[in-house]
Amino acid sequence: SQQGEEDPQALSIQEGENATMNCSYKTSINNLQWYRQNSGRGLVHLILIRSNEREKHSGRLRVTLDTSKKSSSLLITASRAADTASYFCAYNFGNEKLTFGTGTRLTIIP
Amino acid sequence: EAGVAQSPRYKIIEKRQSVAFWCNPISGHATLYWYQQILGQGPKLLIQFQNNGVVDDSQLPKDRFSAERLKGVDSTLKIQPAKLEDSAVYLCASSSPGQGRETQYFGPGTRLLVL
Secondary structure, rough: OOOEEEEEEEEEOOOOOOOEEEEEOOOOOOOEEEEEEEEOOOOEEEEEEEOOOEEEEEEEEEEEEEEEOOOEEEOOOOOOHOOOOOEEEEOOOOOOOOEEEOOEEEEOOO | OOOOEEOEEEEEEEOOOOOEEEEEEEOOEEEEEEEEEEOOOEEEEEEEEEEEEEEEOOOOOOOOOEEEOOOOOOOOOEEOOOOOOHHHEEEEEOOOOOOOOOOOOEEEEEEEOOO
């Protein structure tokens, strides 16, 4: 399967702490994206990083990409209760078709 | 700007019955996707349309699943007959042509339970 792997599968932290989740994939990619899914809802695009980029920021989000290790990480700083959700990495390698990872379930404890 | 619309939101059927899902993408989005998301997993692409033509349906179980996109706008996904393992959330997404086409916009999904 080409599906990416994410770890940890689940993560619980106190509000205000930082959360880090990782994604590994198996092929060469054009870009890698991170999506958030709140319980029972569709996915929301968070950030996209291209294969020639190493780091990208958006608000409290920081994404890194290491193409030599075929891995990416998403850091959420100063977490809030509203960040409780599942987070998925997704990547493509030639067209607009996305392959999603297995997801990390993040719980922020108030 | 209105988002991707899907209906119904929930559906419960018995195995061997038929079911259909409807999706209306964001206006102007040429590309439309249907995904299947089984509980605890990431979404899996079933079919991708570019306007009203199929770009990729390699993971669509064609013996029971069918999809169409009439006039390059709305789309329907049908399952006939349904099996227990079809219980999942069916997500529709769309993307715009040109710059930014890599980003997909998702609807709320249809949660299907097959008994």
